[in-house]
Amino acid sequence: MAQLKTVAPTMPQAIPKTRKFSLAANFRKYWIFYLMMLPGILLLVFNNYLPMFGIIIAFKTVNYTDGILGSPWSGLSNFSYLFKTSDAWIITRNTLAYNSLFIVLNLVIPLAFALMLNEMKSRFMSKLHQTVMFLPYFLSMVVISYLVFGFLSDEHGFMNGSLLPALNIEPIRWYFTKEVWPYILPLVNTWRGMGYYTVMYMAAIIGIDDEYYEAATIDGASKWQQMTSITIPLITPVLTIITLLQIGRIFNADFGLFFQVPRESGVLFPVTNVIDTYVYRTFLTVGDIGLSSAAGLLQSIVGFVLVFFSNWIVRRFNRDNALF
Numbered sequence: 327m328a329q330l331k332t333v334a335p336t337m338p339q340a341i342p343k344t345r346k347f348s349l350a351a352n353f354r355k356y357w358i359f360y361l362m363m364l365p366g367i368l369l370l371v372f373n374n375y376l377p378m379f380g381i382i383i384a385f386k387t388v389n390y391t392d393g394i395l396g397s398p399w400s401g402l403s404n405f406s407y408l409f410k411t412s413d414a415w416i417i418t419r420n421t422l423a424y425n426s427l428f429i430v431l432n433l434v435i436p437l438a439f440a441l442m443l444n445e446m447k448s449r450f451m452s453k454l455h456q457t458v459m460f461l462p463y464f465l466s467m468v469v470i471s472y473l474v475f476g477f478l479s480d481e482h483g484f485m486n487g488s489l490l491p492a493l494n495i496e497p498i499r500w501y502f503t504k505e506v507w508p509y510i511l512p513l514v515n516t517w518r519g520m521g522y523y524t525v526m527y528m529a530a531i532i533g534i535d536d537e538y539y540e541a542a543t544i545d546g547a548s549k550w551q552q553m554t555s556i557t558i559p560l561i562t563p564v565l566t567i568i569t570l571l572q573i574g575r576i577f578n579a580d581f582g583l584f585f586q587v588p589r590e591s592g593v594l595f596p597v598t599n600v601i602d603t604y605v606y607r608t609f610l611t612v613g614d615i616g617l618s619s620a621a622g623l624l625q626s627i628v629g630f631v632l633v634f635f636s637n638w639i640v641r642r643f644n645r646d647n648a649l650f
Contacts, residue, residue: 382618405619413604421600424511424584431516433569436523441553443524444531456528458625459521467582474587476515501591509598515583523568531557532566566640566647574633577625578602601625 347400353360380394387400439459446452462470477484486497500506502639534557542552577602588598605621608614633649641648 340475361425380619381623383616384623387615388614388616402615403613405624407608407617408601408621408624413599416596417551417599417601417604419581420597421577421602424600425572427512427578428515429569429572431512432519432523432572433565435516437527437565439520439524440527440531440556443528444557445549454498456521456525459524459600461521462518463522465518467580467586470518470582471586471589472511472513475589478510497504502593504594504597507588509583509596511583511587514587515580526564526568527561530561534560563647567649570633570636570640573636576632577628581606 327394347415383394384404385399386394386397386577387398387402387403388394392398406633408417425628443452443455446455465473475483478486480486480497480499480501483500485500500510538556538560539552542556547555547588581602584598584600585606588594601621605618637649
């Protein structure tokens with residue numbers, strides 16, 4: 327009979343103890359990285375967090391004799407003026423309607439241009455088009471307002487001086503015709519921001535692996551099928567994030583666009599007056615910074631809630647496309 331070998335029982339290995347986190351030891355080990363973070367942290371604190379102390383202005387009737395801290399509290403009265411005025415419906419409607427339209431246009435038109443530029447064979451021409459489209463984004467609204475005025479001026483504008491007479495159309499007093507401005511403002515905003523969003527969409531498209539398109543080409547997929555089945559689905563997270571960030575500012579209007587471009591024409595106020603311009607004009611008239619601060623705080627709170635709500639809806643459909 328074969329002899330049975332006895333195997334000595336093995337002792338269970340001791341479980342290594344986990345080290346306790348020590349902030350001092352961690353700082354001594356990674357102090358150079360903390361030092362590199364210091365400028366950014368200081369900028370964040372002084373530029374973003376310390377000014378939040380000014381929120382109390384929205385709840386006070388500020389007078390310069392007593393100062394901010396010594397001024398009497400006014401509760402929510404500064405917020406109520408936005409909704410009690412006769413223009414409350416007009417400014418709210420204009421702000422939400424224009425920004426909703428801007429979100430759609432900034433998604434559809436730049437995406438279309440990004441898809442077309444991606445199909446250009448010449449990289450040089452593609453970069454040239456991107457650069458030309460991106461240039462208006464660096465122009466201030468003051469410059470853009472004069473460019474628009476060069477087109478729409480009653481006497482010497484391009485539209486009244488050249489284009490409309492060539493089409494046998496009577497000159498139009500653009501700055502006194504409010505019906506045309508719901509079309510002009512979205513056109514100007516899209517023209518200015520189109521290059522910015524196109525570059526972001528192009529960056530997302532370039533990041534797609536070429537193997538997807540090679541496999542689709544072998545399977546006989548057309549360019550349209552590749553675009554709808556590969557390109558757009560793979561850049562959907564980028565599109566979603568950009569859209570969510572724009573939704574967060576749907577209650578904030580581009581002050582320069584609505585103040586500078588219409589050139590303060592009172593006839594156009596029913597279609598160009600938004601919350602930001604209304605608050606600015608109210609401040610010039612009344613001089614109460616509490617009203618302006620209340621409007622800014624209200625816009626921030628609404629934007630904060632809308633971002634969370636929109637992100638929650640996106641997570642219900644696809645968690646991978648959510649912002650957080």
